[in-house]
Amino acid sequence: MGMATGFTTRGSDHLAKKSELVAARARLGVLKEILVIEDETLDAERLTATLRVLFGYESQIRCASTLGDAVDSIIEQQPCLVFLDDILKPSATASQAIPLLRKAGYAGPIIVVSGQVTHSRRSSLLADGASDVIHKDDVDSVRVAEAIARVQAPVTDGDPTQ
Secondary structure (H helix, E strand, O other), X not given: OHHHXXXXXXXXHHHHHHHHHHHHHHHHOOOOEEEEXXXXXHHHHHHHHHHHHHHOOOOEEEEEOOHHHHHHHHHHOOOOEEEEEOEEOOOEEHHHHHHHHHXXXXXXXXXXXXXXXXXXXXXXXXXXXXXXXEEHHHOOHHHHHHHHHHHOOOOOOOOOOO
16 A cells, blocks of 8 residues: 555656646747757757757757857847856856847846856846846756746736836
8 A cells, every 4th residue: 555655646746746837838938039058068958958848849949059159149030038058168157148148139038057056156147137047957847937937027918018
C-alpha cells in the first residue's frame, strides 16, 4: 500500500507542476520574437528548449553569442523580449550590454540570466536597466514563465489610459 501512496504523491506533484505551467502559458500569450544573448552553447540551448516548452513554435527564438551579433539581430528584427547572459566573453557584462541594446533601438524587457544573483548584483543590474534577473540554475519553464510574467506590461483592451 505504501508504494501506491508514494506513486500518487509523485503523480500529483507532476500534475501540479503541469497545471502551473498551463496557467503560466495562458497568462503569457504569444511572444512573436525572442532573442537569447548567450555565449555558452549549452546554456543557450537549455533556455531555448525552456522557451519552446512555454511557447511551442509560435515564437521565433533567435540566439546571438556575441554583443555584436545581438545588436545586428535587434536592428534587423525587433524582438518582443531579450534574455541576456550576465557575462559575455571576452569581457562584456550585462551592465555594459544593456545600454548598447537600447542604443540599437530595443525598448522592451531584458531578463538577465546570471550565475550570481546576490542582492547587490540584482540591485545593480536592475539599476542598470535590466527588467528582471533570474539565476542560471532557475532556467526551468515555471521560473522563466514567472520572470516573463513579471516583466510584461499588463494586457489592456488597447486603451493606454488603463
